[in-house]
Amino acid sequence: EVQLVESGGGLVQPGGSLRLSCAASGFTFSSYWMSWVRQAPGKGLEWVANIKQDGSEKYYVDSVKGRFTISRDNAKNSLYLQMNSLRAEDTAVYYCARLVAVAGTLSYWGQGTLVTVSS
């Protein structure tokens, strides 16, 4: 059974940093692109970042470029999102998801972790 479990969310002040983790199991993690998607309270889904199987390609939504870094450790079956210079508008539930890159299909999702940016 495919499982994705996020952790690392919490309350952080504007300008602060946070690192999210996503532990994957039930599939060969190193064979798949992975994504982070976020959802602000009461709002829709917003794609945040993608990373290729070996980490050699990374893509970001414009609003997080230069502030967020997606990475992975295939030996640990783990996906990460380092978030720096956080803003109030980054407040959201962050989901990790397995991506079928050629089709843009997010086939499995974690349960999400809440990031709140507030003073």
Add this chain to the structure above:
Amino acid sequence: QSALTQPASVSGSPGQSITISCTGTSSDVGGYNYVSWYQQHPGKAPKLMIYEVSNRPSGVSNRFSGSKSGNTASLTISGLQAEDEADYYCSSYTSSSTNVVFGGGTKLTVL
């Protein structure tokens, strides 16, 4: 990046059929047969219901079907049931580096 356009809400009675539209451009919906649909119940993670326009993952009811014409994709739910009440999001592969673009979401109410 622009989101795909979905109606904010749709409703239907149990047993009826409803259709949710998802309009994009030739750079996303119209250009590729890579439209997906996700169901999200309150407080839960999204769940893939349709991929590549009309394919259902294993375990998804055949009451859910997808189609596409030009720049508009559609999700049809037949034989509406109470448990179908949820938010539905479309997404499409896009030729831009974002790779994935979402619709704004549609709230389905089962009357």
